[in-house]
Amino acid sequence: MTGQNTVDKLVSKPYKYGFVTDIETEKIDKGINEDVIKLISRKKDEPEFLLEFRLRAYKQWLKMKEPNWADLKYPKINYQDIIYYAAPKKSEKKASLDDVDPKLLETFDKLGIPLSEQKRLSNVAVDAVFDSVSIATTYKEKLAEHGVVFCSISEAVVDYPELIKRYLGSVVPISDNYFAALNSAVFSDGSFVYIPKGINCPMELSSYFRINSGDTGQFERTLIIAEERSSVSYLEGCTAPMFDTNTLHAAVVELIALDDASIKYSTVQNWYAGNEEGVGGIYNFVTKRGHCRGKRSKISWSQVETGSAITWKYPSCILQGEKSVGEFYSVALTNNLQKADTGTKMIHIGAQTRSTIVSKGISAGKSSNSYRGLVQIGPQATGARNYSQCDSMLIGDQASANTYPYIRSQQPQSNVEHEASTCRISEDQLFYLQSRGINFEEAISMMVSGFCQDVFNQLPMEFAAEADKLLALKLEGSVG
Amino acid sequence: MKTECLEWLEQLPSPDGVLASEQLIGRESLRNLGLPKKYSEAWRLTNLKRIEKILKLPLAQSNQYENSIDKNQWPEIPKDGVRIILNNETNYKTNLPNGIRFLSNDDIKETINLSHQSIDETNDWGVSVNKACNNKLLALKVDGLEEQSLEILIPSQKETLNPSRILLVLGKKAKLKLLQVIIGEGKSSNNNLIQIHLDEGSELNHGLICFGKNDSSLFTQACIKQNIDSKYELNAIQHGWSISRFEPRVFQQNGKAKTKLNGLQISSEKQQLATHSLVNFNGPEGELEQLQKSIAADQSHCIFNGAVKVPKEAQKTNASQLSRNLLISKAARIDTKPELEIVADDVKCAHGATISQLQEEELFYLRSRGIDSNQAATLLLKGYCQEIINNLPVAAERWQILNQIIENLNK
Numbered sequence: 004m005t006g007q008n009t010v011d012k013l014v015s016k017p018y019k020y021g022f023v024t025d026i027e028t029e030k031i032d033k034g035i036n037e038d039v040i041k042l043i044s045r046k047k048d049e050p051e052f053l054l055e056f057r058l059r060a061y062k063q064w065l066k067m068k069e070p071n072w073a074d075l076k077y078p079k080i081n082y083q084d085i086i087y088y089a090a091p092k093k094s095e096k097k098a099s100l101d102d103v104d105p106k107l108l109e110t111f112d113k114l115g116i117p118l119s120e121q122k123r124l125s126n127v128a129v130d131a132v133f134d135s136v137s138i139a140t141t142y143k144e145k146l147a148e149h150g151v152v153f154c155s156i157s158e159a160v161v162d163y164p165e166l167i168k169r170y171l172g173s174v175v176p177i178s179d180n181y182f183a184a185l186n187s188a189v190f191s192d193g194s195f196v197y198i199p200k201g202i203n204c205p206m207e208l209s210s211y212f213r214i215n216s217g218d219t220g221q222f223e224r225t226l227i228i229a230e231e232r233s234s235v236s237y238l239e240g241c242t243a244p245m246f247d248t249n250t251l252h253a254a255v256v257e258l259i260a261l262d263d264a265s266i267k268y269s270t271v272q273n274w275y276a277g278n279e280e281g282v283g284g285i286y287n288f289v290t291k292r293g294h295c296r297g298k299r300s301k302i303s304w305s306q307v308e309t310g311s312a313i314t315w316k317y318p319s320c321i322l323q324g325e326k327s328v329g330e331f332y333s334v335a336l337t338n339n340l341q342k343a344d345t346g347t348k349m350i351h352i353g354a355q356t357r358s359t360i361v362s363k364g365i366s367a368g369k370s371s372n373s374y375r376g377l378v379q380i381g382p383q384a385t386g387a388r389n390y391s392q393c394d395s396m397l398i399g400d401q402a403s404a405n406t407y408p409y410i411r412s413q414q415p416q417s418n419v420e421h422e423a424s425t426c427r428i429s430e431d432q433l434f435y436l437q438s439r440g441i442n443f444e445e446a447i448s449m450m451v452s453g454f455c456q457d458v459f460n461q462l463p464m465e466f467a468a469e470a471d472k473l474l475a476l477k478l479e480g481s482v483g
Numbered sequence: 484m485k486t487e488c489l490e491w492l493e494q495l496p497s498p499d500g501v502l503a504s505e506q507l508i509g510r511e512s513l514r515n516l517g518l519p520k521k522y523s524e525a526w527r528l529t530n531l532k533r534i535e536k537i538l539k540l541p542l543a544q545s546n547q548y549e550n551s552i553d554k555n556q557w558p559e560i561p562k563d564g565v566r567i568i569l570n571n572e573t574n575y576k577t578n579l580p581n582g583i584r585f586l587s588n589d590d591i592k593e594t595i596n597l598s599h600q601s602i603d604e605t606n607d608w609g610v611s612v613n614k615a616c617n618n619k620l621l622a623l624k625v626d627g628l629e630e631q632s633l634e635i636l637i638p639s640q641k642e643t644l645n646p647s648r649i650l651l652v653l654g655k656k657a658k659l660k661l662l663q664v665i666i667g668e669g670k671s672s673n674n675n676l677i678q679i680h681l682d683e684g685s686e687l688n689h690g691l692i693c694f695g696k697n698d699s700s701l702f703t704q705a706c707i708k709q710n711i712d713s714k715y716e717l718n719a720i721q722h723g724w725s726i727s728r729f730e731p732r733v734f735q736q737n738g739k740a741k742t743k744l745n746g747l748q749i750s751s752e753k754q755q756l757a758t759h760s761l762v763n764f765n766g767p768e769g770e771l772e773q774l775q776k777s778i779a780a781d782q783s784h785c786i787f788n789g790a791v792k793v794p795k796e797a798q799k800t801n802a803s804q805l806s807r808n809l810l811i812s813k814a815a816r817i818d819t820k821p822e823l824e825i826v827a828d829d830v831k832c833a834h835g836a837t838i839s840q841l842q843e844e845e846l847f848y849l850r851s852r853g854i855d856s857n858q859a860a861t862l863l864l865k866g867y868c869q870e871i872i873n874n875l876p877v878a879a880e881r882w883q884i885l886n887q888i889i890e891n892l893n894k
Binding site: 072380382395397398399400401402403404405406407408409410411412413414415416417418419420421422423424425426427 | 816829
């Protein structure tokens with residue numbers, strides 16, 4: 004079938020974002036120990052409490068073991084062979100964008116993230132993180148008018164220490180898991196968002212993460228706080244250059260929603276996935292968790308996961324406030340030798356809490372794609388409801404699709420429903436579309452797009468179109 | 484934890500009889516395994532304290548059999564039916580109907596070796612305990628085209644550990660209706676391993692009733708190997724054990740076989756009942772239909788873990804799994820976890836799970852017809868159980884299962 008040729012042709016299509024920016028960077032020595040942590044903290048001029056936080060986390064990390072329960076097999080990571088801090092030289096935050104190294108601006112331009120505000124048409128504020136530091140945050144002033152704080156976490160530590168002290172580590176404690184502990188010890192930069200009472204954030208907020216150095220781990224930390232009756236939509240994008248070595252990315256994201264607040268967090272993850280033989284690529288170990296503390300609060304995760312050699316990621320919601328709502332919409336695509344073990348946790352604590360899970364997994368090539376999710380209804384969650392749906396699509400007979408939904412209920416006055424299905428791109432459907440004059444490639448991308456529609460509908464406009472294209476590109480020709 | 488297991492192994496009698504080699508295998512793997520551990524996925528939810536107690540029980544002695552078993556509650560054997568009682572050696576020599584015969588020792592060895600190659604997982608704790616301490620084996624072969632029926636009764640002696648093993652071979656196109664009844668008594672533990680080989684075109688309707696009492700516990704494994712065109716239907720009911728764990732494992736050797744697994748667990752008081760099933764397709768065009776139901780009352784806990792594996796060879800597999808759970812008390816708990824691992828791309832695999840209480844609308848409907856709320860709830864629970872109980876072989880009716888369940892739930 005003609006498909007097979009196109010497979011080879013298209014799968015070998017280079018990763019678009021695989022270039023390296025040739026920029027002088029300041030790196031510290033490889034390895035992790037207390038001195039390295041103190042050095043990072045000193046470089047960032049951090050207050051004492053944060054250094055203590057880091058050291059406590061480090062001690063905890065030393066006591067912990069790397070988890071091995073996920074369906075992911077990868078060579079042992081040597082944590083002493085990683086650089087924990089790298090920053091472009093002359094990277095001090097400048098008053099205006101004109102002072103930022105033009106090479107950096109060029110990099111982000113190439114990635115389609117224009118930082119210069121005059122060039123921007125859409126109403127999106129961007130925080131761009133390059134290796135370990137935040138390069139620029141746009142639209143800060145305009146946001147400040149509304150009282151919205153959007154800055155890098157390093158700035159927030161200096162400017163809003165009381166907020167950081169109160170909320171950092173309150174959703175994902177340092178001892179939560181191995182990678183969260185590591186992140187808490189060495190996190191470098193990330194975004195901080197604070198939405199004051201009663202404010203609907205006037206524009207979309209967005210972070211863009213770029214790993215540039217091959218031997219540097221990226222450990223960003225994001226903290227979003229939505230006060231009573233506020234709302235915000237936040238987007239996150241990631242890319243990395245192509246290296247033969249594996250790079251570690253261990254991020255922590257914490258969301259806090261108080262009474263009647265709502266947070267929408269969308270991710271398009273396109274880290275470098277390694278080549279067809281599985282050489283190189285990012286190891287993506289991420290802990291994302293939202294805490295619906297307030298009554299009627301809402302946290303919604305939507306994600307499109309297409310990159311990374313290894314993905315280990317379970318964006319979760321702790322539904323504590325009465326009538327709070329958690330949502331999780333995910334498309335995870337794996338190709339070649341990628342491995343993904345991803346899903347969500349919905350922990351219902353409060354009464355009449357509701358959650359919805361829609362997960363679509365697409366496995367192609369020799370990849371393995373697992374959905375692992377937990378729905379837990381606690382004894383106090385009277386009237387709680389959950390609906391979960393996880394569908395898998397298999398492309399080719401070398402890929403595997405696994406589903407492991409964990410369901411636990413301790414409350415009779417609650418309802419949990421879970422359903423799942425597996426399907427493939429069938430010859431009949433392909434034939435039908437082709438007989439209508441639609442070519443092979445387009446027909447497949449149309450079907451995949453239709454399969455993922457439930458999730459794409461949840462993404463912000465600009466992202467949805469991008470995600471659709473991304474999937475089409477990643478998949479083109481992988482049906483033989 | 485490991486030392487307790489070693490102590491237990493030391494006090495076992497030295498290997499003997501046709502199962503001597505199996506005993507050595509079981510003991511060896513237990514030496515490596517020790518007791519189940521909390522951090523292993525398969526035992527995460529199990530109340531391990533209750534398992535430790537099991538190994539403290541002495542082994543049941545067959546000469547004590549007559550004194551320690553209460554036969555009064557057993558229904559009479561129908562005139563043309565056959566009942567084999569396990570754990571009582573004199574009873575092994577029952578007159579079997581034409582078409583069913585005991586396997587010779589040579590046949591037994593051969594069949595056991597065959598099993599080793601496929602589904603008997605040596606690192607399974609329950610299987611290893613059975614192998615280590617059991618010397619009672621009932622080995623049967625069914626031949627011919629006529630449909631046979633059989634009842635195997637496995638009672639427990641009080642305050643002892645009762646291991647037993649059944650080997651059942653169905654020849655080409657043979658048909659059997661098997662009712663297996665396991666009964667628990669105070670502080671006893673029952674550990675049964677049944678291995679079934681289904682040859683081409685054979686059909687087995689397997690009913691399994693496991694009724695415990697008081698502080699009794701149960702470990703039972705069913706390993707089923709299916710050849711092409713065979714049909715296997717299991718209806719398993721678990722009720723009343725302090726702790727029970729049922730592990731059906733089906734292996735469709737070359738695909739193209741039909742498997743139907745139905746399970747019902749009803750837990751009350753502080754009981755913990757678990758079903759861990761595994762269906763492994765090893766060839767194309769296999770079919771699976773699985774329905775697992777649980778009712779958890781009082782402070783009890785029901786667990787279901789249903790694994791389905793569809794490797795590359797198993798194209799055109801059609802598998803469906805449904806787990807339906809009723810939580811009827813505020814202190815009860817239900818854990819359910821389907822587990823699907825799929826590599827073949829041209830397959831239909833669906834699974835679903837629900838947890839809820841009795842439906843308000845259904846109760847209202849019955850009450851508006853003049854049925855009081857207790858009766859209405861009972862009626863709905865009966866209907867819920869009936870879906871599984873109705874599929875049991877006819878011989879099961881004499882055991883009056885439904886009445887006993889409802890009686891216990893209404894206590």
